[in-house]
Amino acid sequence: xxxxxxxxxxxxxxxxxxxxxxxxxxxxxxxxxxxxxxxxxxxxxxxxxxxxxxxxxxxxxxxxxxxxxxxxxxxxxxxxxxxxxxxxxxxxxxxxxxxxxxxxxxxxxxxxxxxxxxxxxxxxxxxxxxxxxxxxxxxxxxxxxxxxxxxxxxxxxxxxxxxxxxxxxxxxxxxxxxxxxxxxxxxxxxxxxxxxxxxxxxxxxxxxxxxxxxxxxxxxxxxxxxxxxxxxxxxxxxxxxxxxxxxxxxxxxxxxxxxxxxxxxxxxxxxxxxxxxxxxxxxxxxxxxxxxxx
Amino acid sequence: xxxxxxxxxxxxxxxxxxxxxxxxxxxxxxxxxxxxxxxxxxxxxxxxxxxxxxxxxxxxxxxxxxxxxxxxxxxxxxxxxxxxxxxxxxxxxxxxxxxxxxxxxxxxxxxxxxxxxxxxxxxxxxxxxxxxxxxxxxxxxxxxxxxxxxxxxxxxxxxxxxxxxxxxxxxxxxxxxxxxxxxxxxxxxxxxxxxxxxxxxxxxxxxxxxxxxxxxxxxxxxxxxxxxxxxxxxxxxxxxxxxxxxxxxxxxxxxxxxxxxxxxxxxxxxxxxxxxxxxxxxxxxxxxxxxxxxxxxxxxxxx
Numbered sequence: 001x002x003x004x005x006x007x008x009x010x011x012x013x014x015x016x017x018x019x020x021x022x023x024x025x026x027x028x029x030x031x032x033x034x035x036x037x038x039x040x041x042x043x044x045x046x047x048x049x050x051x052x053x054x055x056x057x058x059x060x061x062x063x064x065x066x067x068x069x070x071x072x073x074x075x076x077x078x079x080x081x082x083x084x085x086x087x088x089x090x091x092x093x094x095x096x097x098x099x100x101x102x103x104x105x106x107x108x109x110x111x112x113x114x115x116x117x118x119x120x121x122x123x124x125x126x127x128x129x130x131x132x133x134x135x136x137x138x139x140x141x142x143x144x145x146x147x148x149x150x151x152x153x154x155x156x157x158x159x160x161x162x163x164x165x166x167x168x169x170x171x172x173x174x175x176x177x178x179x180x181x182x183x184x185x186x187x188x189x190x191x192x193x194x195x196x197x198x199x200x201x202x203x204x205x206x207x208x209x210x211x212x213x214x215x216x217x218x219x220x221x222x223x224x225x226x227x228x229x230x231x232x233x234x235x236x237x238x239x240x241x242x243x244x245x246x247x248x249x250x251x252x253x254x255x256x257x258x259x260x261x262x263x264x265x266x267x268x269x270x271x272x273x274x275x276x277x278x279x280x281x282x283x284x285x286x287x288x289x290x291x292x293x294x
Numbered sequence: 295x296x297x298x299x300x301x302x303x304x305x306x307x308x309x310x311x312x313x314x315x316x317x318x319x320x321x322x323x324x325x326x327x328x329x330x331x332x333x334x335x336x337x338x339x340x341x342x343x344x345x346x347x348x349x350x351x352x353x354x355x356x357x358x359x360x361x362x363x364x365x366x367x368x369x370x371x372x373x374x375x376x377x378x379x380x381x382x383x384x385x386x387x388x389x390x391x392x393x394x395x396x397x398x399x400x401x402x403x404x405x406x407x408x409x410x411x412x413x414x415x416x417x418x419x420x421x422x423x424x425x426x427x428x429x430x431x432x433x434x435x436x437x438x439x440x441x442x443x444x445x446x447x448x449x450x451x452x453x454x455x456x457x458x459x460x461x462x463x464x465x466x467x468x469x470x471x472x473x474x475x476x477x478x479x480x481x482x483x484x485x486x487x488x489x490x491x492x493x494x495x496x497x498x499x500x501x502x503x504x505x506x507x508x509x510x511x512x513x514x515x516x517x518x519x520x521x522x523x524x525x526x527x528x529x530x531x532x533x534x535x536x537x538x539x540x541x542x543x544x545x546x547x548x549x550x551x552x553x554x555x556x557x558x559x560x561x562x563x564x565x566x567x568x569x570x571x572x573x574x575x576x577x578x579x580x581x582x583x584x585x586x587x588x589x590x591x592x593x594x595x596x597x
Contacts, residue, residue: 030398031405037395038412041470045415047438048427064441111323118316119309126320133331137531137580139552140573143559143566144337145330150348167326197315226420228534233560244422248538251426258430265423276418280411283418287475288482 051262052076059258076263086264088239089246096231096242097224099162104220105213107166112175113201117187130169138229146233156237165230171216174286178212179205215282218275222283225272243268342571347564360571370572372546373554376461380550381529384465388525391469392476393518397506399477400484410481414474421471425538428467429454457547460540464548468535472528476521483517484510516591523587527580551576 015023051059053068055075080086114120115127145164154160182205190200206213225243232245241249247268251261276283342360346353364370395413399406416424431439432453440450453463487510495505511518533552536542542549542557549557555576559569 034395034398034405034409038409041412041416043438044427044431044470045419047431048423051430060436062435062441064436064438107322107326110319114316114319118312118319120313120316123316126324129324129332130327133327135581135584136331136335137527137573137577139531139533139555140338140570140577141331141334143570143573144334144341147341147348147350147566148330148334148337151350163326164330167323167330169327172323197312197319201319222418226418226422228421228537229556244420247422247426251422251429251538258436261426261430265426269419269423272418272420273415276415280414284410284414284478284482287417287478 048262049266051259052266054259054262056257056259059262072259073263076259077267079257080260080264080267083260084246084250084264085238086246086267089241089243090268092235092240093225093242093244095158096161096227097221099158100165100224101217101220103162104166104168104171105216108168108171108216109175109206109209109213110201111167112172113179113205115172116176116179117205130172134169142229142233149234156235156240158240160234161231161240161242165224168220171220174212174216175209178209182208211282211285214279215286218279218282219286221275222272338570338574341567342574344567345564346567348566353567356567360568361574363568364572364575369546369549370551370554373549373551374575376547376549377530377532377551380461380465380532381526383462384468384529385522385525387465388469388473388476389518389522391473392480392521393511395473396477396480396484397510400481400510402485410474410478413477416471417474419471421534422538424467424471425535428463428470429539432463454540455544457544460544460548464536464539467539468529468532471535472525476525479517479521480514483514487513519587519591523584523591526583526587530576530579530583 047066050066050068053071053073053076054065055068055070055072058065058068058072111130115123115130149155149160149164152160154163186204186208187200190204195203227242228244228248231242232248235241235245247264250264343355343357344350344353345356345360399410399413431437434440434450434452434455437453440453444450451459453459491509491513492505495509500508531552532550533556536548536550536553537556540548542553551572555569555572558565558572
């Protein structure tokens with residue numbers, strides 16, 4: 001009896017000090033393991049950030065120096081800007097990310113809403129069609145897509161970068177499952193009040209799935225910001241480069257300018273870091289739902 | 295005409311109106327997907343049968359030559375071997391680490407919440423940032439990990455420039471970057487397991503480890519299979535981390551299928567048709583695995 005009582009989690013009652021101490025001691029190896037993994041994950045990133053403040057000789061010193069003795073960040077930053085048009089690349093990345101995300105929200109939410117709330121002929125076929133597009137690896141369509149964009153005349157333009165990336169079956173599914181959970185009475189009440197279908201969608205339904213919309217927004221911005229393959233194919237002209245492919249080329253060319261590589265990489269990651277710090281729960285929600293629904 | 299018939303008519307016309315609205319709502323996404331996903335997919339079959347660069351008017355129809363050429367291309371076969379080896383190492387490691395850590399992190403304590411957000415951090419970093427950072431972290435002269443490993447007695451084999459070690463470093467970095475996703479998916483699956491199951495197991499005398507194998511693991515199987523499938527597919531498509539860290543080198547030892555396909559399509563003359571033919575092989579691989587995994591998933595969720 002006694003042993004059973006110990007194993008059932010005690011609710012609203014603090015265990016005696018001795019039991020808690022034993023529990024803590026048992027937890028210690030787990031905690032150390034977790035800490036070790038956290039360290040493994042953070043060390044390279046912290047080292048990169050610290051590297052942005054070091055001068056080149058300091059980066060090269062052996063044994064490695066952990067903390068920069070003096071702040072060389074502004075110097076490095078000025079040098080980065082001398083060698084590449086960092087601000088212009090940032091601008092391109094922002095246009096790509098925002099330009100894709102805003103129409104993507106609208107287009108995919110609308111489709112997800114229709115799949116969730118309407119009955120219509122061909123629904124299953126259409127749904128399968130959407131499902132099928134998720135299974136097509138981008139690498140298979142990349143050459144024909146490139147040719148298509150080339151013949152439309154969108155090569156090295158924001159149109160070519162953005163338009164093919166707007167619709168995504170993944171976002172449609174995310175929106176669909178959010179809309180499915182809403183009560184039916186809402187639409188009926190709105191219809192009786194004389195609101196048209198689009199009005200119901202925008203004024204009644206959309207405000208109820210704001211968390212999902214934030215998730216889609218953050219994940220979509222993050223995807224575009226980090227996207228390498230498509231900008232590399234689409235925007236070969238230097239004035240169209242985004243941060244990802246611009247930096248890949250910059251670092252590929254100059255592997256000996258380490259402090260500049262650190263600086264450019266750190267600064268380019270900063271916006272995503274801020275986005276993550278403030279929107280962590282939405283990033284996680286996006287990943288979590290994809291796993292459960294699958 | 296009775297009132298009932300009238301009402302039914304009105305409701306039928308109302309249904310029809312709703313149907314039209316649904317089509318209108320789906321149209322933008324459907325049209326974009328057709329133009330930029332389905333048409334290129336169908337087009338890829340056509341392109342794969344041409345010998346061409348980017349100019350379609352100079353394309354020359356070669357039938358299935360590109361496919362037979364690919365099967366005889368030693369570099370392509372080598373890239374398939376590398377991709378399979380990469381997948382065979384990355385996926386099991388990733389799954390084991392993901393399962394163990396998610397079991398340890400599932401409770402919503404403060405420490406676990408902090409750990410989870412740290413583990414997820416590399417997921418939001420770009421592959422380029424990650425590639426550059428790790429290139430320098432494992433660098434022979436300045437790399438901090440190389441230095442620490444030396445302190446621990448591991449002599450530096452020139453990690454990224456050694457054909458024997460480069461692929462393993464890439465695998466390690468890929469796991470480092472993405473296992474936050476695995477952990478998060480499994481953590482939320484574990485959190486969805488009703489507490490009563492654990493309580494019942496505890497009353498039956500099952501210890502923590504027994505609970506993990508008898509309650510936790512079977513309950514999260516659907517998420518586990520889903521994760522396994524996406525990890526395998528993701529590994530077969532490995533590109534950006536390899537590309538930024540090693541560029542496929544040294545001496546092609548990390549040239550995965552997609553790196554080779556990209557290289558053939560955009561860095562070689564008149565080979566876009568050939569590259570597309572190779573990508574069809576990738577497509578078949580992925581379809582094959584998706585079908586197998588779906589069959590397994592349907593079987594396991596039957597009981």
